[in-house]
Amino acid sequence: MEEKIHKRRVHYSGTHPKRFEEKYKEHDPEKYADTIEKVISKGSTPAGMHISICVNEILDFLQIQPGQQGLDATLGYGGHTRRMLEKLQGKGHMYALDVDPIEIVKTKQRLAEAGYGEDILTIKQTNFRNIDQVAEEAGGFDFILADLGVSSMQIDNPDRGFTYKFDGPLDLRLDPEKGESAAERLREVSYEELVGMFQENSDEPYAEEIATVIMKRNRTKNYVETTTQMKDAIEEALAFVPEKDRKEAVKKSCQRCFQALRIDVNSEFEVLYDFLDKLPDALRPGGKVAILTFHSGEDRLVKRAFKAGAKAGVYSEVSKDVIRPSAEECARNPRARSTKMRWAVKAE
Template sequence: MIFFEVFPRFTKNRIHGIMKKTGQIKPEDKENFMNQESQIPHKRRVRYKGKYPKKFEEKYKELQPEKYKDTIEHVISKGNTPAGMHISIMVKEIIDFLEIRPGQVGFDATLGYGGHTKAMLECLRGQGHMYATDVDPEESAKTRKRLAEQGFGEDILTIKLQNFCTIDEIAEEVGGFDFILADLGVSSMQIDNPKRGFSFKVDGPLDLRLNQETGISAAQRLDTISREELAGMLDENSDEPYCEEIAKAITDEIRRGNHIDTTTKLREVIEKTLSFLPEKERKDTVKKTCQRVFQALRIDVNREFEVLYDFMEKLPGALKPGGRVAILTFHSGEDKLVKKALKQGYKDGIYSDYSKDVIRPSAQECAQNGRARSTKMRWAVKA
C-alpha cells in the first residue's frame, strides 16, 4: 500500500514484480497482494452542486479546521461561524474578570467547543486544574480530543459527561473552585447540524435534545402535550405573543394524525398560522416566532430552567472564599433567573459584590460574530 501512496501511477503488476525481485513478497502472496486494495473501502467526500457547498455535511473543509485553516479564517473574517465549530463569546471580558492565577482550580460548566476552557487553561500556565462538564457525548468527545492534542490533557483538565447542576458533587470532591464560568448558550455545532433539529432554517428531525441518548425529543413532546400546556410553555419560555394561536394550530394538526416530527413541518405550521398577517410584516414575524417556538421547546425538553435554578442554588457552596463566577445568558428568562439569584445572594451576604448592570459584547465582536448580539454577562464574587 505504501507503493500506491508514493507512486500512484504504478500498476499493481509492476509493483508486484519489484517487490518479488527484492524478496519483499512471496509468489504465493500474489493473490492477496493484488486484492489488498479492493478489501479497503474507499470513502469519497460528499459531492455538492454549484461552486460552494451549502449543506452542513457538504462543508468538508469547514468540518476539518486543522487541515483547512485558510478556509476557516476566511469564513470567520466574513462574520460567519464555520460548520462544526463554535466561536466563543466575550473571552477577553471573562478572562479579565476572573483574574485567573497559576495554581488555581476552576470549573467550566458548559464545555462545548472548548474555546473558553482553553483560554482559562492558558491562564493557569500548567499549574492548577480545570474541571468541565457537558451533557453532549458526541461533541464533548471531540473537544476532549482537540484540547488534548493542543497540550491540555488529563493532568490539567478533567471533563465529566454530566449536567452542570451537579456542581456541588464535583466541588465537594475537589474542595471548591477559585473561578467558575457558565456559558448558557447552545453551541453552534449543535445549532448548525441538521441532525440535531435546533434550527428551523434547515430540514431535520425535530429533536432539540442536548443529549440525544436520554429523554424524549421535541417531536415526542408535542405528540402528548395539551393545547393549554403548550400555550403556557411558549409564553413562559420565550414570551411568544402568538402562543395561543400557535398552540391551537400545533395540537389540532397532531389531533388530525399529522405528526410534527421535522423542523420543516413545525415551521410550515407556524407560517400557515400567521398567514393572516399583512404581507409586509409577515416574513420577519414568522422568523422571530420560529426562533421563539424552537427556543421554548428546547428549554422544555432539556429542562433548562430547572437545571439553571439548581445550579444557582448550589453555586455559592461550590465557590471558595473570594472565588469569582461569570455567567453568560442569551434570553430574558434565564437572565432574570441569574440576576435575581445573584442579587439575593448579595443581600444575604453570600457575595461581597455582584454585577448591578450587565456587560455586553463589543460592537466589533457582534459584527464579527452575529450570535454574540443577545449575550449578557453577569458576575459575582464570593464573600
C-alpha cells in the first residue's frame, strides 16, 4: 500500500515570526498586500522588500516625459525604476543596473510581471562604474538616478552578512560571486590598514581597540568569520567603556565597522568616484541626474563632483543644498533618516 505522506501547510509561526525565511507573507508582497501595508505602517520594512526613498522629490526634479531615455544605476527592488517607467507612459526606454546577482533576477521577474518587459526596460547585471559602456550602447540618457548603498532585502538576508543583528557569514559583498568576503579580508589585513579602514570609511573612534582584538584573534587562528563573531570582537574591544554606556557604544561601533567593511570589500568610494567622473558624458544635453547618499563620505564625493562640474560649465545647474526626506517619510521608513539627495543638470 502506498504510504500517505501528510504534508503540513506552511505555517506563519505566530503572528510575528522572527526568522527571515519564515516571513513568507512578506516575501510575497503582491499576494499578501494587507500584511505588507500593516508592516509598513508600523515603520518596518517587510522582509524581501525595499521601500523606495524620496520618490516624490526625485520625480519632481526629473520631470520625466514620455519618449525619454533613462537610467536607474541601482535597480534594487525596482521601486524607483517602476515609478520612473510609469512616467514614460509606454513611450521611451529605461536601462537599470545592479551588481547583485541574487536580487536582480527576482526584480526582473517582478517588473516583467507588472508589464515592464524588455521592450521598455533593459536590465543589466553590471557595476555602475561601467556607466560609460552602458551610455554608449544606449546613446545617452535624459535622466539618471543612483540610490547608493544596500537594499533592505540585502540587509535583512542573514546569508549576506550585512548586519550584526542576525547571525550569518561575514560576507558583505554586493556581488557574492566576485572578490573577497569581509571575513577573508579580515584574515589578511594588517593592523594599520584595518585602523585606517575603520577610521576613514566610518570615523570609528575605537578603531585601534577593535583592530587590536581582531589581530589578536588572527594570531591565535581564532578568525572572525561570522557577523556574531564580529560583534563579539567589538564587545571585547569596548569592555573598558562604563557598563551603563557600553550597550549603546557597542551598537554604534557595530554599525560603523560593518559599514566600513562593506565600503572596503565593495570598493564603494573608488566605484562612486569613477561613476561621477563618467557621469557628464553619459547625460544628453539638458539631461538630469539625482543621487541619494547614506553617509557623509559618499555625500562629500557627490557634492565635490557636482561643484567642480558646475565650475567647469559641464553642469548648468546643481542643487545648492542637500534635499532630505520629509519627517513623515522618516517616520514611515526609518531607513530614510540618513538620506541626502543632490542633483545636477547637464549643460545644453
